[in-house]
Amino acid sequence: MRLAVANRCVLWKVALLLAVCGVAAAHPHAFLGVCMYDEVMVDCVPSCQKICSGIYVQRKCDFSKCLRGCVCPKGWVRMGSTAGECMKRNTCMRWII
Missing domain, CATH: 1.20.5 (Single alpha-helices involved in coiled-coils or other helix-helix interfaces)
Known part of the structure; x- marks a missing residue:
């Protein structure tokens, strides 16, 4: 037993x-409490972070579940997915092609 x-x-x-x-x-970054890849820490991570392949798509943000976390700084977008590295928006088209 x-x-x-x-x-x-x-x-x-x-x-x-x-x-x-x-x-x-x-x-x-969420587990360690630090940001990586040129990210910045915010109190409320939006559910609609911009990604490189969809920079011209307007999505609705849901702020009902607010969690502290990392986002790309202004003028930057995620590469590939919402978990991707941050890259300058003006280099996005070169990355897609």
């Missing part, structure tokens, strides 16, 4: 470690 409880405890710890590592790998 004790072995079963010990095994469950070990499995819980492994699952917790994998969950924490997965979050850190997916969003290292």
Whole structure:
């Protein structure tokens, strides 16, 4: 009986470690509390950060779930996806082509 409880405890710890590592790998800046790739920290990250392939698309922002995090500075956009590096907007067309 004790072995079963010990095994469950070990499995819980492994699952917790994998969950924490997965979050850190997916969003290292959110996990560490620091910004990377020329990003700036803000109190409310918009759900509609501009990406290079959609700089002319107007999207609606949802501020109902406000979380502190990193965004690109003014005049910069994300490369490829909302998790991509920040790049100057005027270099965006060269990156797409």
